[in-house]
Amino acid sequence: MSPQDPSLDGVLSPREESAGGRTLLIRSIVLVTAVLGLNYIVWRWLWSINWDAWWIAIPLVLAETYSLIDSLLFGFTVWRLKKRTPPPAPEGLTVDVFITTYNEPLDLVLTTARAAKAIEYPHRTWILDDGNRAEVRAAADAEGIGWITRSADWKDMPRHAKAGNLNNALMSTDGEFLVILDADQIPDPQILHRTLGYFTNEKMALVQTPQVFINVPDSDPLGSQAPLFYGPIQQGKDGWNAAFFCGSNAIIRREALMQLGVTRYVTEIELALHKALKTSDKVLAKAGRNLGPGNERISDALDIVAKDLRRVRRRLQKGHGISEVTYEFQQRVAAVTRTLVAADIAAFHEDLASLADLGIEGLEEGLQDASASTPGLAVVDDSALDQLAQRSWSPLAAIDAVRLLIESVNADRGCEAMAVMPMATISVTEDMATCMRLHSLGWESAYHHEKLADGLAPEDLNSMLTQRLRWAQGTIQVMFRENPFAQKGLTIAQKLMYGATMWSYLSGFAALVYIAAPIIYLTFGILPVNSISTEFFVRLIPFLLVNQLLFAVVGKGVRTWRGQQYSLALFPVWIRSITSAFGNVYLGRSLDFAVTPKTLQQDSTLRWDLVKPQLWAMGLLVAAAVVGVVRMIVGQADILGTSVNLVWVAFDLVIFSVIIEAVRYRGFEHYQADISKAKARQDAGA
Numbered sequence: 001m002s003p004q005d006p007s008l009d010g011v012l013s014p015r016e017e018s019a020g021g022r023t024l025l026i027r028s029i030v031l032v033t034a035v036l037g038l039n040y041i042v043w044r045w046l047w048s049i050n051w052d053a054w055w056i057a058i059p060l061v062l063a064e065t066y067s068l069i070d071s072l073l074f075g076f077t078v079w080r081l082k083k084r085t086p087p088p089a090p091e092g093l094t095v096d097v098f099i100t101t102y103n104e105p106l107d108l109v110l111t112t113a114r115a116a117k118a119i120e121y122p123h124r125t126w127i128l129d130d131g132n133r134a135e136v137r138a139a140a141d142a143e144g145i146g147w148i149t150r151s152a153d154w155k156d157m158p159r160h161a162k163a164g165n166l167n168n169a170l171m172s173t174d175g176e177f178l179v180i181l182d183a184d185q186i187p188d189p190q191i192l193h194r195t196l197g198y199f200t201n202e203k204m205a206l207v208q209t210p211q212v213f214i215n216v217p218d219s220d221p222l223g224s225q226a227p228l229f230y231g232p233i234q235q236g237k238d239g240w241n242a243a244f245f246c247g248s249n250a251i252i253r254r255e256a257l258m259q260l261g262v263t264r265y266v267t268e269i270e271l272a273l274h275k276a277l278k279t280s281d282k283v284l285a286k287a288g289r290n291l292g293p294g295n296e297r298i299s300d301a302l303d304i305v306a307k308d309l310r311r312v313r314r315r316l317q318k319g320h321g322i323s324e325v326t327y328e329f330q331q332r333v334a335a336v337t338r339t340l341v342a343a344d345i346a347a348f349h350e351d352l353a354s355l356a357d358l359g360i361e362g363l364e365e366g367l368q369d370a371s372a373s374t375p376g377l378a379v380v381d382d383s384a385l386d387q388l389a390q391r392s393w394s395p396l397a398a399i400d401a402v403r404l405l406i407e408s409v410n411a412d413r414g415c416e417a418m419a420v421m422p423m424a425t426i427s428v429t430e431d432m433a434t435c436m437r438l439h440s441l442g443w444e445s446a447y448h449h450e451k452l453a454d455g456l457a458p459e460d461l462n463s464m465l466t467q468r469l470r471w472a473q474g475t476i477q478v479m480f481r482e483n484p485f486a487q488k489g490l491t492i493a494q495k496l497m498y499g500a501t502m503w504s505y506l507s508g509f510a511a512l513v514y515i516a517a518p519i520i521y522l523t524f525g526i527l528p529v530n531s532i533s534t535e536f537f538v539r540l541i542p543f544l545l546v547n548q549l550l551f552a553v554v555g556k557g558v559r560t561w562r563g564q565q566y567s568l569a570l571f572p573v574w575i576r577s578i579t580s581a582f583g584n585v586y587l588g589r590s591l592d593f594a595v596t597p598k599t600l601q602q603d604s605t606l607r608w609d610l611v612k613p614q615l616w617a618m619g620l621l622v623a624a625a626v627v628g629v630v631r632m633i634v635g636q637a638d639i640l641g642t643s644v645n646l647v648w649v650a651f652d653l654v655i656f657s658v659i660i661e662a663v664r665y666r667g668f669e670h671y672q673a674d675i676s677k678a679k680a681r682q683d684a685g686a
Contacts, residue, residue: 080239087197096175121192224457261422429474440489472577508574522628
């Protein structure tokens with residue numbers, strides 16, 4: 001593998017592009033696309049909606065608006081394409097190479113580990129074995145490669161999948177820089193020489209290189225290669241200092257990660273404490289409203305705790321330590337509680353004494369027995385008061401709830417294996433959230449457009465769908481939990497770059513509308529626009545053509561059609577990713593992490609069941625086309641409207657044809673065998 005693979009020649013640098021006029025051409029097309037798109041969509045909203053069929057007309061214009069915004073975000077991304085030339089790698093840096101694995105085959109892991117060990121720049125290689133497999137450890141020892149698995153601290157704690165694996169390894173190593181590799185990504189020996197030079201910029205936290213797969217046919221039936229993303233899109237994001245961390249084939253500065261971990265730790269503790277304080281205010285206020293007459297003592301105690309809460313806020317604003325402030329608050333609440341408990345017990349003894357004075361037989365003996373069996377009831381000391389203060393005595397319920405709330409904000413984070421988690425754990429994919437947090441702290445990232453690792457793509461449809469669903473779920477989880485537009489520290493451009501990726505996964509809902517609209521017209525004759533007029537075509541067709549021209553010019557020979565197909569054809573996956581991520585974030589439903597299989601998982605059985613929604617869509621499109629033709633022949637449908645929608649149906653079917661190819665794909669080895677057989681038959685015939 002050449003360190004400068006011609007298949008990944010970068011887009012020209014800004015200076016070279018200016019000389020050739022290519023930057024000007026791209027920006028001109030972006031501007032024309034924006035003008036034509038806005039001209040069309042404004043007209044659609046103001047003058048073309050068929051309000052008599054609003055139930056399909058409004059969804060259609062919303063879907064078109066979504067697509068326009070998607071196009072504008074792409075244009076903004078490629079406005080500043082950037083190709084970097086790496087500075088020479090400085091000597092003397094310490095590097096740890098991490099190979100993450102859970103259940104991948106041993107030979108696959110070792111192949112990657114041996115290649116990592118052969119990287120020419122001095123480094124240490126580690127296998128991060130999240131499966132804690134004895135055979136992996138033995139093989140690593142035999143190869144002279146480091147082996148790390150989870151420490152005992154992780155027992156019965158949230159594991160956080162790959163992010164947890166990396167966080168655990170961070171605490172067991174000390175290299176200044178980290179190379180992150182998936183178990184199937186075989187690195188080039190020059191990977192560090194080609195990337196470490198970027199870190200002479202002290203603000204550089206991350207360098208991402210492309211993920212290119214060697215087991216993918218030229219036709220790429222599963223859409224595994226992403227030449228548009230690992231090319232113009234990443235180079236465009238890089239131009240806005242927003243190049244993404246993609247989980248593997250990346251080099252990261254440890255200092256940046258550790259700063260991120262500590263910063264997030266403090267931030268999350270502060271957020272949790274402020275939430276607890278807010279909830280505590282509500283608890284005390286409600287308890288105060290529920291107090292009846294004759295409870296002045298309890299009312300005074302509630303006031304004392306409320307004043308202490310206000311004191312906590314003031315001290316936090318002045319910069320006092322969280323542990324110190326919360327500890328002192330808990331001590332004061334404990335004192336208030338003990339005072340109330342002591343008063344309750346004193347009143348309890350008075351009641352018992354009065355009952356004894358009334359001559360109730362056996363009471364004294366009972367008290368003596370109770371005192372003997374439960375020391376402290378007759379004579380209550382401080383220790384007993386502390387014990388009693390923990391109980392939910394009804395007058396103390398509100399105060400005790402406040403105490404528990406503040407106590408739950410534990411600086412030790414007892415609910416986690418590690419207090420500091422540098423790699424983000426808020427989603428099933430750690431990469432985007434981690435990178436966004438680094439950018440928000442002012443760190444920089446770079447995209448180096450050169451193939452420096454050979455990877456393995458999914459070998460069957462089921463594995464591919466598992467992978468795409470996890471990617472989409474992780475992105476949507478980040479959107480729900482840490483919306484980039486609400487993050488401090490990010491520039492507007494960076495917010496748009498993260499937002500654009502998250503926005504793209506909403507295409508599943510737009511796809512439903514693009515499927516339904518022609519079916520409804522051809523079947524029932526219901527048109528979502530007022531009419532299919534000349535004005536409609538004059539506004540729409542130029543926009544569509546210029547938009548495709550933008551892809552062609554930006555891609556510069558890169559095949560983007562497969563990606564466009566899957567953006568529509570995988571609409572069930574995109575919709576499921578949003579609904580499942582919503583259920584996880586807002587409803588507390590579990591969202592399991594599934595490792596993408598690196599070998600062929602299915603037998604010769606064709607898994608049509610995996611694409612039932614797409615097959616139903618194709619069937620309905622074909623049926624609608626037949627009905628539409630019949631209605632046109634008998635004079636019940638307009639010829640122009642029917643023709644336009646038939647073209648629309650044909651386009652949708654061409655898009656969905658990739659699903660048929662994906663189901664029939666049986667892996668790269670079978671593909672190569674079929675090619676060899678076909679060539680042999682051709683040679684024999686000749």
